[in-house]
Amino acid sequence: GDSVTQMEGPVTLSEEAFLTINCTYTATGYPSLFWYVQYPGEGLQLLLKATKADDKGSNKGFEATYRKETTSFHLEKGSVQVSDSAVYFCALSRGNEKLTFGTGTRLTIIP
Amino acid sequence: GAVVSQHPSWVICKSGTSVKIECRSLDFQATTMFWYRQFPKQSLMLMATSNEGSKATYEQGVEKDKFLINHASLTLSTLTVTSAHPEDSSFYICSVSSYNEQFFGPGTRLTVL
Numbered sequence: 001g002d003s004v005t006q007m008e009g010p011v012t013l014s015e016e017a018f019l020t021i022n023c024t025y026t027a028t029g030y031p032s033l034f035w036y037v038q039y040p041g042e043g044l045q046l047l048l049k050a051t052k053a054d055d056k057g058s059n060k061g062f063e064a065t066y067r068k069e070t071t072s073f074h075l076e077k078g079s080v081q082v083s084d085s086a087v088y089f090c091a092l093s094r095g096n097e098k099l100t101f102g103t104g105t106r107l108t109i110i111p
Numbered sequence: 112g113a114v115v116s117q118h119p120s121w122v123i124c125k126s127g128t129s130v131k132i133e134c135r136s137l138d139f140q141a142t143t144m145f146w147y148r149q150f151p152k153q154s155l156m157l158m159a160t161s162n163e164g165s166k167a168t169y170e171q172g173v174e175k176d177k178f179l180i181n182h183a184s185l186t187l188s189t190l191t192v193t194s195a196h197p198e199d200s201s202f203y204i205c206s207v208s209s210y211n212e213q214f215f216g217p218g219t220r221l222t223v224l
Contacts, residue, residue: 041217043115043215043218044215046112046212097160098157099145099155099157099213100157102154103152103154104153
């Protein structure tokens with residue numbers, strides 16, 4: 001079945017550091033790939049997505065590229081801020097609206 | 112995007128009682144809603160797909176008689192945990208499907224004593 005594996009946290013970085021959160025997936029066909037973010041006390045919000053190979057999703061300075069050859073969708077940001085502290089979830093969907101999530105990575109940015 | 116609320120945000124109950132959790136789509140008529148369960152330090156697991164006016168579709172391993180889902184209107188779906196036990200303690204999250212994107216509620220923390 002489908003699965004998503006993302007790097008375990010927690011991840012703690014200093015402000016302005018470079019961020020990478022790894023995500024790989026297992027699925028047949030060509031799934032759509034997503035990153036969701038959950039800020040403290042709030043529901044999950046879509047951060048970015050990519051629907052086909054080599055697509056790059058981007059939002060709020062975050063980027064992720066759909067790599068079919070490595071079945072990966074790593075999340076990156078060049079310079080993180082304290083406000084980026086949250087839990088990040090990688091997910092996939094095969095077009096039927098059902099989402100398969102990774103375990104989530106808690107990110108803490110210290111000033 | 113759609114705005115989704117859940118009520119209550121947290122609930123504590125005694126073992127053997129039933130608990131109802133509401134999921135409301137505040138600004139969108141949702142024919143499809145999803146219910147997830149999240150264990151500490153684990154992923155969100157899809158429990159069921161709630162369809163307005165019809166029976167919910169449960170994922171494999173989820174007891175339909177244990178987790179009753181009612182999607183009676185386009186803005187409200189309810190999840191009732193019947194005869195709750197401590198192992199049902201978890202974080203329950205609903206989402207609304209709109210134009211192939213899901214919008215999530217803030218979640219309900221259930222603690223069964």
